[in-house]
Amino acid sequence: xxxxxxxxxEGTRAILRNTRTSAYKIREVxxxxxGLPVGEARDVLRFSERDxxxxxxxxxxxxxxxxxxxxxxxxxxxFVAGCFADEGRTYKTFRPRAxxxxxxxxxxxxxxxxxxxxxxEQRLSVVKAKQARAAAERRTRRVAASQQAGGRRPRTxxxxxxxxxxxxxxxxxxxxxAEDIEAQGIVDQQAPSTAAAAEADAEAPAPxxxxxxxxAPTAEDEEK
Numbered sequence: 001x002x003x004x005x006x007x008x009x010e011g012t013r014a015i016l017r018n019t020r021t022s023a024y025k026i027r028e029v030x031x032x033x034x035g036l037p038v039g040e041a042r043d044v045l046r047f048s049e050r051d052x053x054x055x056x057x058x059x060x061x062x063x064x065x066x067x068x069x070x071x072x073x074x075x076x077x078x079f080v081a082g083c084f085a086d087e088g089r090t091y092k093t094f095r096p097r098a099x100x101x102x103x104x105x106x107x108x109x110x111x112x113x114x115x116x117x118x119x120x121e122q123r124l125s126v127v128k129a130k131q132a133r134a135a136a137e138r139r140t141r142r143v144a145a146s147q148q149a150g151g152r153r154p155r156t157x158x159x160x161x162x163x164x165x166x167x168x169x170x171x172x173x174x175x176x177x178a179e180d181i182e183a184q185g186i187v188d189q190q191a192p193s194t195a196a197a198a199e200a201d202a203e204a205p206a207p208x209x210x211x212x213x214x215x216a217p218t219a220e221d222e223e224k
Contacts (some may be wrong), residue, residue, distance in 0.1 A: 009082030011117030012071050014063035018088050019055060020110035026085040030112075037079045037119065037127055038064055056083075056112070063116045079123055080155045082119035085110045 019026075029052045033041035038060070045057040060080070088109035094102040119127060139152040 011081045012063060012067035013115050014066055015060050015112060016059050018109050020109055021052055021109035023085040023087045026110055026112055027112040029053050029056050029084060030083040034081050034083050035080060041080050059112055059114050063114045073118055077118050078116045079119050084117035085112045102149050109168040114183045
């Protein structure tokens with residue numbers, strides 16, 4: 001059975017013609033994303049250090065947009081079915097050299113093509129399961145970080161108090177949050193200093209009221 005050629009792959013295409021970059025440099029980038037899902041291909045291109053990666057990224061976005069708008073496909077279900085770069089026109093110029101000579105310069109161009117197609121059902125299920133697992137791990141990390149924060153008051157409680165809600169319900173919710181924190185073994189670092197400040201306020205003597213000296217007789221009144 002004859003092997004299918006790259007330019008014969010089925011799917012939606014996007015073509016860039018006469019780009020002022022050599023086909024050799026673009027092929028180095030295309031080899032990195034061939035056969036990858038669109039999401040992974042974008043990640044590879046985003047962190048690539050080659051200048052041609054930005055050009056390939058724009059062309060890949062164009063191919064995905066063509067598939068979504070013209071063929072009614074879902075962008076997350078696509079993969080790079082084929083990609084290749086052909087040599088274009090070569091512009092020949094000259095650079096002056098010593099002793100009246102001239103050095104030839106060749107300005108290469110290329111035609112780039114990217115083909116995207118829908119993933120097979122078996123591979124699509126694997127990709128979706130991987131994405132769901134990654135989302136669950138991110139959610140678990142967020143929950144763990146919020147639980148480690150500890151002493152922060154819930155946003156809903158602050159909003160309820162600001163609106164003048166039921167104070168009893170707010171107290172019950174605060175008590176429930178405190179019990180959860182105690183059950184999880186989270187230690188409030190500010191608790192010792194708060195307790196010491198409360199004891200110091202309790203032991204401090206009550207302020208005495210100043211005596212009313214408005215009606216008291218003065219020394220001049222006694223002499224009179």
